[in-house]
Amino acid sequence: MKTNKLFTINLDDGKGSFKPTKEFNNLNPLLKCDILKDWFYDVQKEYNNSVAELESFLKEIRNETT
Numbered sequence: 001m002k003t004n005k006l007f008t009i010n011l012d013d014g015k016g017s018f019k020p021t022k023e024f025n026n027l028n029p030l031l032k033c034d035i036l037k038d039w040f041y042d043v044q045k046e047y048n049n050s051v052a053e054l055e056s057f058l059k060e061i062r063n064e065t066t
Contacts, residue, residue, distance in 0.1 A: 006024060009016045024032065 004021050004023065006020060007016065007018055024035075027035075
């Protein structure tokens with residue numbers, strides 16, 4: 001397994017980015033597509049979990065203010 005800092009976050013402004021490394025860009029195109037598809041799946045899954053968590057949080061806030 002190999003890891004690189006391809007994803008970065010800025011907690012001050014809530015932004016995230018993906019910056020492919022030279023090593024990643026030099027991979028076989030089929031391998032890059034496979035890796036990116038895996039990441040898309042994982043990121044979408046985490047996004048869906050975060051949305052559900054946010055909805056629950058907002059519901060709690062609404063209940064406390066009514």
